Amino acid sequence: MDTLAALGHGFLVALTPYNLLWSAIGVTVGTAVGVLPGIGPALTVALLLPVTYHLEPTSAFIMFAGIYYGAMYGGSTTSILLNAPGESGSIVTAIDGHAMARQGRGAQALATAAIGSFVAGTIATAALTFVAPLMVKMALLFGPAEYFALMVLALTTVTAVLGNSLARGLGSLFFGLALGLVGIDMQTGQARLAFGVPELLDGIDTVVVAVGLFAVGETLYVASRYRFETEEIFALKGSKWMSREDWSRSWKPWLRGTLLGFPIGALPAGGSEIPTFLSYLVEKRLAKKPEEFGHGAIEAVAGPEAANNASAAGVLAPLLSLGLPTSATAAIMLAAFQQYGLQPGPTLFDSNPELVWGMIASLYIGNVLLLLLNLPLVGMWVKLLLIPRPWLYAGILVFSTLGAYTLNNNVVDLVILWVIGLVGFGMRVLNVPVAPCVVGLILGPLAEQQFRRALAISQGDPTVFVTHPISAALLAIAVLLVVGPLLMRRRSRAAAT
Amino acid sequence: MTTARSLRIGEALLGGGLSALGALIAIETMLTPSAGRSVVGPALFPYLISGGLVLIGLSLLREAFAGHIAHETGLELDLRAVALVAAGLAAQFLLIEFLGWIPSAALLFVAVARAFGSRRYLPNAALGLLLAGGTFVVFNYGLDLNLPIGSVGEWFAPAE
Numbered sequence: 001m002d003t004l005a006a007l008g009h010g011f012l013v014a015l016t017p018y019n020l021l022w023s024a025i026g027v028t029v030g031t032a033v034g035v036l037p038g039i040g041p042a043l044t045v046a047l048l049l050p051v052t053y054h055l056e057p058t059s060a061f062i063m064f065a066g067i068y069y070g071a072m073y074g075g076s077t078t079s080i081l082l083n084a085p086g087e088s089g090s091i092v093t094a095i096d097g098h099a100m101a102r103q104g105r106g107a108q109a110l111a112t113a114a115i116g117s118f119v120a121g122t123i124a125t126a127a128l129t130f131v132a133p134l135m136v137k138m139a140l141l142f143g144p145a146e147y148f149a150l151m152v153l154a155l156t157t158v159t160a161v162l163g164n165s166l167a168r169g170l171g172s173l174f175f176g177l178a179l180g181l182v183g184i185d186m187q188t189g190q191a192r193l194a195f196g197v198p199e200l201l202d203g204i205d206t207v208v209v210a211v212g213l214f215a216v217g218e219t220l221y222v223a224s225r226y227r228f229e230t231e232e233i234f235a236l237k238g239s240k241w242m243s244r245e246d247w248s249r250s251w252k253p254w255l256r257g258t259l260l261g262f263p264i265g266a267l268p269a270g271g272s273e274i275p276t277f278l279s280y281l282v283e284k285r286l287a288k289k290p291e292e293f294g295h296g297a298i299e300a301v302a303g304p305e306a307a308n309n310a311s312a313a314g315v316l317a318p319l320l321s322l323g324l325p326t327s328a329t330a331a332i333m334l335a336a337f338q339q340y341g342l343q344p345g346p347t348l349f350d351s352n353p354e355l356v357w358g359m360i361a362s363l364y365i366g367n368v369l370l371l372l373l374n375l376p377l378v379g380m381w382v383k384l385l386l387i388p389r390p391w392l393y394a395g396i397l398v399f400s401t402l403g404a405y406t407l408n409n410n411v412v413d414l415v416i417l418w419v420i421g422l423v424g425f426g427m428r429v430l431n432v433p434v435a436p437c438v439v440g441l442i443l444g445p446l447a448e449q450q451f452r453r454a455l456a457i458s459q460g461d462p463t464v465f466v467t468h469p470i471s472a473a474l475l476a477i478a479v480l481l482v483v484g485p486l487l488m489r490r491r492s493r494a495a496a497t
Numbered sequence: 498m499t500t501a502r503s504l505r506i507g508e509a510l511l512g513g514g515l516s517a518l519g520a521l522i523a524i525e526t527m528l529t530p531s532a533g534r535s536v537v538g539p540a541l542f543p544y545l546i547s548g549g550l551v552l553i554g555l556s557l558l559r560e561a562f563a564g565h566i567a568h569e570t571g572l573e574l575d576l577r578a579v580a581l582v583a584a585g586l587a588a589q590f591l592l593i594e595f596l597g598w599i600p601s602a603a604l605l606f607v608a609v610a611r612a613f614g615s616r617r618y619l620p621n622a623a624l625g626l627l628l629a630g631g632t633f634v635v636f637n638y639g640l641d642l643n644l645p646i647g648s649v650g651e652w653f654a655p656a657e
Contacts, residue, residue, distance in 0.1 A: 050636070053640065053641075054642075167557050171511065171512075171553045174546060174553055177546045178550060181542065190529070190538075192525075192543060216586070220583065223609075223612045223613060226575065226612075226613055227578070227614070390609070390611075391610060393613055394605070394607075394613070394621070395628060397582070397605055397609050402632055405645075411590050414589065414590035414593065418583070426511065429507060430507055430508055430511055
């Protein structure tokens with residue numbers, strides 16, 4: 001009952017005309033930027049961060065919630081019409097969604113994606129409303145040792161799940177951890193790896209790294225491939241409405257996708273890759289015509305797109321209640337909280353209930369606004385895909401440097417952006433996933449803090465991590481996730497010979 | 498133009514680079530006098546991370562010469578376009594404090610547009626100036642953020 005009262009209060013906060021305005025601006029801008037090819041939710045949030053610097057925290061986070069959900073909606077438009085998924089969660093949508101667009105059924109693909117996202121987003125937001133307080137209760141039982149183990153688990157899964165080479169994923173993660181070392185040590189005030197540059201004492205900003213990897217690195221890569229690739233946009237034509245058959249083939253996948261997406265997203269090791277792929281496989285197995293999959297089956301758009309949005313809501317549960325980001329987008333949201341001097345976690349629910357519940361309430365509102373924005377107005381968003389590529393990417397880079405510069409008003413951030421951008425280009429060419437780097441950068445220092453706190457409490461006894469049952473279990477799962485696949489591969493190789 | 502062979506070199510560079518970064522962190526940490534008497538000082542994590550970097554770097558090096566690499570069929574890259582974008586960004590951070598936000602951002606705009614094959618310098622420059630000027634007005638007057646007007650701009654600005 002407490003939860004409902006808190007949510008009700010959140011709605012009172014979110015429904016004031018002023019906050020409603022920011023929510024509407026958030027979903028509109030989020031959709032618009034999310035539609036631009038190559039820009040996923042993580043980058044959308046990072047690029048729009050400077051716009052919120054002078055807002056009240058509550059309004060700023062209501063706007064972020066809108067941007068976050070809006071970017072997810074916008075991303076599916078690009079995946080379907082351009083076959084250019086802006087983030088890993090949209091890759092599956094792109095396969096059959098783009099095939100539908102080629103057959104002239106783009107409007108139906110967009111509709112099932114939008115309605116599915118709405119259904120999944122609303123159910124998952126409701127689940128978030130009730131799961132987050134439970135997670136807060138659990139989090140209050142956690143000591144530093146458990147927190148450290150949880151962060152190790154999150155870091156391992158983010159790394160192990162992405163990409164096909166564990167070494168490349170770990171390389172990306174450790175590069176992020178190394179960047180996280182730069183600056184003043186939080187416990188002793190000791191400067192680390194600042195090389196005498198005063199601007200580095202504050203550390204390297206997550207936002208600069210994210211924009212460098214996602215925007216500058218990506219632009220460099222697209223520039224390098226531009227001459228060799230042609231892209232085609234498939235115009236919307238024919239009936240814009242889903243037929244009765246489309247509906248009957250869509251509604252079950254929406255619900256199943258939600259069921260897969262939310263819990264996996266809410267796990268401390270969540271993210272959107274696993275649920276979208278799982279949803280695709282489940283739908284293929286249950287479909288009456290599995291042979292259509294890969295050639296434009298509507299179930300293959302409805303299910304994964306619902307799973308994608310449900311997991312986006314799920315990711316917010318560990319972020320808000322534990323302060324644990326499990327995706328690149330969540331890492332940037334955490335950086336945004338830190339910008340306001342706020343640390344997400346169990347105490348945030350007590351100290352800033354207006355902010356937390358206002359933000360959760362605004363997710364419901366944002367979802368409704370997005371459905372209104374996307375079904376009738378989808379033709380308007382599609383026009384954004386027609387921006388000439390030279391202008392589009394030039395504009396993206398101007399905004400990237402704007403965001404990096406206005407963070408601290410210094411040129412050093414622009415130099416870091418440049419270096420990270422070149423590294424990001426190299427990573428893109430060599431197929432190294434970038435998300436572990438961003439998550440490592442933000443989680444590394446937090447994990448170190450908990451590690452040292454745990455040792456200080458145990459007076460230097462390192463067995464504290466294995467004698468606490470919860471911590472030991474979490475660490476064991478983390479080890480299994482890394483070692484398990486290696487062993488299986490070895491066994492299958494042994495069986496093959 | 499890049500073939501599978503130069504991608505292997507790239508992969509080796511990645512491995513070598515990570516190992517070198519690990520070594521750099523270890524050396525820098527050794528050179529920094531450690532402060533405080535707490536159980537675990539500020540040097541432990543840097544050592545752990547540098548150790549991890551060296552190990553991962555070595556395993557990537559091994560993969561580069563013996564194992565599977567990304568894009569085994571080869572990948573063509575237009576490195577001139579990459580250089581042009583990188584130069585545009587470098588010019589911006591070198592010039593922003595002198596020329597100010599508007600000209601340096603417009604210059605970046607033209608450079609990137611050129612990298613994407615647009616040779617219409619005049620319209621591009623006009624659009625770049627418009628975008629840079631628009632953001633300058635919105636951010637400096639609307640959102641109270643300080644984009645630099647530049648030393649050049651200050652000569653013309655009224656004295657306060």
